[in-house]
Amino acid sequence: MRILIIGSGGREDAIAWKLQQNPRVEKILIKSSSLSIEELLQIAKEEKIDFTMVGSEELLVKGIVDVFQKENMTIFGPNQQAAMLEGSKAFSKDFMKKYGVKTAKYETFQRVEEALAYVEGEEYPLVVKASGLAAGKGVIICQRVEEAKKAIQEIMVEKVFQEAGSEVVIEEFLEGVEASILSITDSNVILPFISAKDHKKIGEKETGLNTGGMGVIAPNPYVTEEVYEAFQKDILEPTLKGIKAEGMKFAGIIFFGLMITKKGVYLLEYNMRMGDPETQAVLPLLESDFLEMLEDALAGTLDSEKIKWSKDSSCCVVLASGGYPVSYQKGYEIHGLDEVEQHVFFAGVKQENGKYYNNGGRVLNIVATAPTLDEAIQKAYIDIQKVSFQDSYYRKDIGKLYSEIIVF
Numbered sequence: 001m002r003i004l005i006i007g008s009g010g011r012e013d014a015i016a017w018k019l020q021q022n023p024r025v026e027k028i029l030i031k032s033s034s035l036s037i038e039e040l041l042q043i044a045k046e047e048k049i050d051f052t053m054v055g056s057e058e059l060l061v062k063g064i065v066d067v068f069q070k071e072n073m074t075i076f077g078p079n080q081q082a083a084m085l086e087g088s089k090a091f092s093k094d095f096m097k098k099y100g101v102k103t104a105k106y107e108t109f110q111r112v113e114e115a116l117a118y119v120e121g122e123e124y125p126l127v128v129k130a131s132g133l134a135a136g137k138g139v140i141i142c143q144r145v146e147e148a149k150k151a152i153q154e155i156m157v158e159k160v161f162q163e164a165g166s167e168v169v170i171e172e173f174l175e176g177v178e179a180s181i182l183s184i185t186d187s188n189v190i191l192p193f194i195s196a197k198d199h200k201k202i203g204e205k206e207t208g209l210n211t212g213g214m215g216v217i218a219p220n221p222y223v224t225e226e227v228y229e230a231f232q233k234d235i236l237e238p239t240l241k242g243i244k245a246e247g248m249k250f251a252g253i254i255f256f257g258l259m260i261t262k263k264g265v266y267l268l269e270y271n272m273r274m275g276d277p278e279t280q281a282v283l284p285l286l287e288s289d290f291l292e293m294l295e296d297a298l299a300g301t302l303d304s305e306k307i308k309w310s311k312d313s314s315c316c317v318v319l320a321s322g323g324y325p326v327s328y329q330k331g332y333e334i335h336g337l338d339e340v341e342q343h344v345f346f347a348g349v350k351q352e353n354g355k356y357y358n359n360g361g362r363v364l365n366i367v368a369t370a371p372t373l374d375e376a377i378q379k380a381y382i383d384i385q386k387v388s389f390q391d392s393y394y395r396k397d398i399g400k401l402y403s404e405i406i407v408f
């Protein structure tokens, strides 16, 4: 079996590592998601690819799955209609409302004057979001009406997120802790993976700028049994009902971005692909075969009995280039990789003549698993201290919990 994985981050490296465990896999080709759908289709045909998996959202929203399927190529992921659950926040919020998925109260606007008038009468903080894809940057939390007006101005008039900002979603601010629950669906069932906790800020104690994610622990300690039941009843079940009622037919991932609050569990957003770096922490805990799971989803025969998760915990720490997420230097040699005992997944790494160099903002991930979370954290940190390059940076507090477990 010849597999094509589209995307070149740590997530895709982890997907490749896991798929490789299936003895039917002969070759895995990884291609950048900056190529066009047509270029990727051509590569898939030339390389006689049997199975394609897409890591990131842009190409899914552009309809790569529909194009490949029309050419009778096997591809895992949502078609364009289902990908809109991530591609348009206005669409996904309307879907949530229609099917009773618990989410923050909101309004959507396509006209600037109406958005500006609306924020006058709202309570603060208030959240202003560009509706379209904005690489995780299109969400602005506003403390006062002036900030909300400025956010609307930037998104809708100055178009700082380009066309993603031709519509805005303005919603109630939710206070709580976040959780990521990835899942797989064949449109008949949705089977959740082990929960995960991302660490989005660059600085310790969740300070400073937002990043793509600086580390993850799994399972997420805030996802108690009570939280999990609320998630199933208030979010997963109505989502499945909506998928069926809308006639969405696809095999893909649904990543639920959750906010756990004192008033229950809310859905912030759907992502229709695996998370980065959630994937790197979650896949090492999957004991069953990943390729077979994806194939079952495509065949419409997903079966919870066949999917086995380890009882262990895992910790993923991201090693980044100094200066990320703003500006950073590339091309420094990475030292110490030989001494690492845990999993290493490459994100922004260039290999040349047997040497490794940093080549992106997030450079690599160290992932450890162990019977307890504390041990997993300890093992990951022992290893990441062995790896370095000039100005390399990692957060020292991945897995540290700064808020109480929420009870509602």
Ligand code: AMP
Pocket: 104, 127, 129, 136, 139, 171, 172, 173, 174, 175, 178, 257, 268, 269
């Ligand atoms: P989103 O892309 O919608 O998940 O938003 C990105 C981030 O903004 C989330 O991970 C949260 O940290 C924050 N966020 C989004 N919506 C809200 C909300 N309604 N209340 C509080 N924080 C939010």
Ligand code: GLY
Pocket: 136, 198, 212, 213, 271, 274, 275, 276, 277, 278
């Ligand atoms: N780690 C968050 C995401 O993949 O969107």
